[in-house]
Amino acid sequence: MIRYICDLCRREIDSTREVCYHVEIQISAAFEPVTEDEPDDRDHLEEIHDLLESLNQLGDEAYESAHETLRFDLCPQCRRRFLSNPLGRDAGKLLGFSKN
Numbered sequence: 243m244i245r246y247i248c249d250l251c252r253r254e255i256d257s258t259r260e261v262c263y264h265v266e267i268q269i270s271a272a273f274e275p276v277t278e279d280e281p282d283d284r285d286h287l288e289e290i291h292d293l294l295e296s297l298n299q300l301g302d303e304a305y306e307s308a309h310e311t312l313r314f315d316l317c318p319q320c321r322r323r324f325l326s327n328p329l330g331r332d333a334g335k336l337l338g339f340s341k342n
């Protein structure tokens with residue numbers, strides 16, 4: 243039997259009594275850095291090379307944030323808490339987290 247651990251409160255989810263919820267958060271760039279128009283006869287490999295170089299120049303952070311998927315397992319209680327504040331705004335003021 244697969245054991246599920248809630249990624250938020252770290253307790254084991256009893257799959258015989260409760261539902262385990264999968265949360266997937268996909269982060270993707272709304273737009274990519276715009277490069278100036280190049281002539282059509284450019285070598286595509288060279289273009290890719292240049293693109294990679296320019297991404298390197300932007301730094302790892304810019305490249306990594308282009309697309310990312312985060313996956314979590316949540317117990318029913320933490321699912322509710324997550325849905326009420328998915329972006330963790332005002333995390334310090336959240337009710338409920340200290341009651342565990």
Ligand SMILES: [Zn+2]
Nearest residue numbers: 248251317320
């Ligand atoms: Zn939980």
